[in-house]
Amino acid sequence: xxxxxxxxxxxxxxxxxxxxxxxxxxxxxxxxxxxxxxxxxxxxxxxxxxxxxxxxxxxxxxxxxxxxxxxxxxxxxxxxxxxxxxxxxxxxxxxxxxxxxxxxxxxxxxxxxxxxxxxxxxxxxxxxxxxxxxxxxxxxxxxxxxxxxxxxxxxxxxxxxxxxxxxxxxxxxxxxxxxxxxxxxxxxxxxxxxxxxxxxxxxxxxxxxxxxxxxxxxxxxxxxxxxxxxxxxxxxxxxxxxxxxxxxxxxxxxxxxxxxxxxxxxxxxxxxxxxxxxxxxxxxxxxxxxxxxxxxxxxxxxxxxxxxxxxxxxxxxxxxxxxxxxxxxxxxxxxxxxxxxxxxxxxxxxxxxxxxxxxxxxxxxxxxxxxxxxxxxxxxx
Amino acid sequence: xxxxxxxxxxxxxxxxxxxxxxxxxxxxxxxxxxxxxxxxxxxxxxxxxxxxxxxxxxxxxxxxxxxxxxxxxxxxxxxxxxxxxxxxxxxxxxxxxxxxxxxxxxxxxxxxxxxxxxxxxxxxxxxxxxxxxxxxxxxxxxxxxxxxxxxxxxxxxxxxxxxxxxxxxxxxxxxxxxxxxxxxxxxxxxxxxxxxxxxxxxxxxxxxxxxxxxxxxxxxxxxxxxxxxxxxxxxxxxxxxxxxxxxxxxxxxxxxxxxxxxxxxxxxxxxxxxxxxxxxxxxxxxxxxxxxxxxxxxxxxxxxxxxxxxxxxxxxxxxxxxxxxxxxxxxxxxxxxxxxxxxxxxxxxx
Numbered sequence: 001x002x003x004x005x006x007x008x009x010x011x012x013x014x015x016x017x018x019x020x021x022x023x024x025x026x027x028x029x030x031x032x033x034x035x036x037x038x039x040x041x042x043x044x045x046x047x048x049x050x051x052x053x054x055x056x057x058x059x060x061x062x063x064x065x066x067x068x069x070x071x072x073x074x075x076x077x078x079x080x081x082x083x084x085x086x087x088x089x090x091x092x093x094x095x096x097x098x099x100x101x102x103x104x105x106x107x108x109x110x111x112x113x114x115x116x117x118x119x120x121x122x123x124x125x126x127x128x129x130x131x132x133x134x135x136x137x138x139x140x141x142x143x144x145x146x147x148x149x150x151x152x153x154x155x156x157x158x159x160x161x162x163x164x165x166x167x168x169x170x171x172x173x174x175x176x177x178x179x180x181x182x183x184x185x186x187x188x189x190x191x192x193x194x195x196x197x198x199x200x201x202x203x204x205x206x207x208x209x210x211x212x213x214x215x216x217x218x219x220x221x222x223x224x225x226x227x228x229x230x231x232x233x234x235x236x237x238x239x240x241x242x243x244x245x246x247x248x249x250x251x252x253x254x255x256x257x258x259x260x261x262x263x264x265x266x267x268x269x270x271x272x273x274x275x276x277x278x279x280x281x282x283x284x285x286x287x288x289x290x291x292x293x294x295x296x297x298x299x300x301x302x303x304x305x306x307x308x309x310x311x312x313x314x315x316x317x318x319x320x321x322x323x324x325x326x327x328x329x330x331x332x333x334x335x336x337x338x339x340x341x342x343x344x345x346x347x348x349x350x351x352x353x354x355x356x357x358x359x360x361x362x363x364x365x366x367x368x369x370x371x372x373x374x375x376x377x378x379x380x381x
Numbered sequence: 382x383x384x385x386x387x388x389x390x391x392x393x394x395x396x397x398x399x400x401x402x403x404x405x406x407x408x409x410x411x412x413x414x415x416x417x418x419x420x421x422x423x424x425x426x427x428x429x430x431x432x433x434x435x436x437x438x439x440x441x442x443x444x445x446x447x448x449x450x451x452x453x454x455x456x457x458x459x460x461x462x463x464x465x466x467x468x469x470x471x472x473x474x475x476x477x478x479x480x481x482x483x484x485x486x487x488x489x490x491x492x493x494x495x496x497x498x499x500x501x502x503x504x505x506x507x508x509x510x511x512x513x514x515x516x517x518x519x520x521x522x523x524x525x526x527x528x529x530x531x532x533x534x535x536x537x538x539x540x541x542x543x544x545x546x547x548x549x550x551x552x553x554x555x556x557x558x559x560x561x562x563x564x565x566x567x568x569x570x571x572x573x574x575x576x577x578x579x580x581x582x583x584x585x586x587x588x589x590x591x592x593x594x595x596x597x598x599x600x601x602x603x604x605x606x607x608x609x610x611x612x613x614x615x616x617x618x619x620x621x622x623x624x625x626x627x628x629x630x631x632x633x634x635x636x637x638x639x640x641x642x643x644x645x646x647x648x649x650x651x652x653x654x655x656x657x658x659x660x661x662x663x664x665x666x667x668x669x670x671x672x673x674x675x676x677x678x679x680x681x682x683x684x685x686x687x688x689x690x691x692x693x694x695x696x697x698x699x700x701x702x703x704x705x706x707x708x709x710x711x712x713x714x715x716x717x718x719x720x721x722x723x724x725x726x727x728x729x730x731x
Contacts, residue, residue, distance in 0.1 A: 010640075010714045015713070047715015073443045156679045180393075348721075368717040 007230030036201035037064030037359025066357035089124035121153035128165035176293030209264030286329030325352035406526025436520035461589030467510035481543030493532030561677035572662030593666030634702025
């Protein structure tokens with residue numbers, strides 16, 4: 001496959017791995033956080049950690065849109081889906097996330113709710129056109145990457161006068177989350193979690209560019225390398241971070257320059273700006289309530305805002321007490337540190353969001369990497 | 382068979398414009414006509430021609446294999462096949478995975494009211510052709526009609542009976558550390574072909590389903606290596622799920638080499654686009670074989686000498702592992718688990 005296989009070349013990988021091993025100072029430890037769930041997935045799927053020296057470790061960050069959505073928002077979606085007049089269109093990842101009382105969209109569907117899995121907002125628009133007698137709601141989640149496509153759907157719905165379509169918007173913003181991580185007690189005050197540098201989310205940066213991270217590099221003295229999602233991209237980004245740290249530099253570098261520019265995609269940004277505005281505050285799972293960290297639909301498109309149409313009210317719901325998703329999302333715990341990882345909480349029967357989405361730390365670790373830390377039982381006979 | 386000159390029904394079934402209605406499942410004359418003019422005509426053989434509620438035959442020598450499977454595929458017609466041929470291939474293959482020679486099949490239809498007789502006839506013709514090609518006879522069957530909205534066009538159940546030659550006993554619990562793991566060709570073709578035609582996911586591809594009856598390939602394989610330890614067709618859940626099933630049944634682990642697993646570029650690309658892993662994508666004309674290391678080269682050669690196994694490959698080794706993990710040495714140089722699939726494979730958000 002052109003433009004893919006080149007980034008998965010094992011020989012090249014071993015050369016980059018050798019360079020990392022040669023340049024990583026054996027006298028120091030490099031703790032690097034990959035923010036994005038797509039990176040976490042790739043790191044686990046390709047076994048990248050096997051190729052890194054022991055003093056270069058990856059910390060899995062909060063960048064999975066499914067994982068950071070709080071239970072209360074999911075409950076709002078389930079409440080909507082249960083209305084007989086509503087068809088709820090959702091990305092597949094959301095189906096199995098447990099809501100309050102261990103409900104989920106999957107269970108609501110089995111109970112009779114009309115829930116359709118879609119691959120994008122365009123599919124939801126089509127469902128609305130095909131079902132004029134029903135109310136079709138698009139359950140929009142995701143970071144800056146998916147917000148423009150939701151914006152397109154809202155603009156199209158408005159221009160078509162499509163009255164039976166609305167959007168339940170849950171788009172969140174990356175820089176706010178990085179700031180929350182850096183300000184979190186584990187990282188800033190107590191120092192129990194050391195993050196020496198970040199692998200920046202490449203897909204998000206195709207939209208917002210690399211410039212929004214410059215203040216973190218400057219103010220918090222952490223280097224950031226915006227990275228692509230192929231395993232060689234990530235390896236190269238690790239090498240770039242190691243070099244920055246060795247040289248005492250704290251800059252934003254762009255490894256993913258085949259898709260990302262400093263200023264990003266102006267057209268997409270303008271579209272998002274036209275349709276959305278900042279929410280005063282939004283609760284993130286694991287990171288708490290963060291001001292100006294999410295998007296809401298502007299007044300001009302209020303008629304297509306599901307929250308207003310059904311006067312939905314957000315009720316915070318505490319996470320399951322046994323579940324460590326919150327700490328895992330902040331990098332304060334690893335999946336194996338969670339008491340219920342792999343026992344009460346598995347991909348078949350997830351208790352927390354990190355285990356549901358394939359991009360969640362726990363699911364990626366469970367699916368691809370748990371053999372590393374699972375000791376062989378003593379042989380009998 | 383019914384003689385043409387007896388003309389038991391005043392009008393022939395309208396296979397061009399007619400639809401299945403509730404009367405076709407009622408057990409009355411309309412059903413008799415459907416069975417006579419459609420199923421009976423297509424599946425024609427001496428046992429079925431007796432029109433009894435069962436088929437009676439002499440058991441073949443040796444051991445028997447029996448299997449049943451239900452087919453609920455959507456869409457009903459897809460590149461490279463349809464639910465009819467699939468219902469034959471799937472059951473024939475389940476028999477073949479015991480090393481058996483398939484002999485007889487039953488066919489049960491659950492049809493939704495309003496289903497076009499034209500489409501039903503197309504499915505039945507395809508079943509008949511697939512059965513003839515596989516050398517099996519459909520000897521008894523059943524027809525039910527459910528109300529509109531209570532089915533998905535048509536569901537088919539097939540049960541199969543086959544004869545297992547002496548000295549052949551492949552079984553999922555017989556994989557042993559050191560054994561070789563072989564696969565008969567490119568994986569993921571069927572699943573990608575089906576997905577390419579699904580509503581709201583249609584994409585252009587030249588990939589056709591690999592749906593095929595594998596008993597001929599298996600016959601050649603057991604002829605060359607009678608003591609094949611395990612045979613299994615990696616259908617729903619794909620190669621990954623099948624290998625995990627075998628690992629669990631046999632109480633062993635496996636170590637696969639990603640470079641060796643045959644995956645077409647187009648399948649890899651489609652999966653890449655959809656965020657799916659081709660190792661979990663369904664196949665309908667592929668098999669996994671596990672054999673003693675000393676038999677591997679001969680078995681692989683035999684597979685490659687058969688049209689349905691020309692792309693066969695040795696993809697890994699059975700290892701000793703209490704946890705029964707299936708591990709993959711990635712092309713990238715790392716290692717990872719190939720785990721059971723949790724629920725359905727779902728596309729990523731971004």
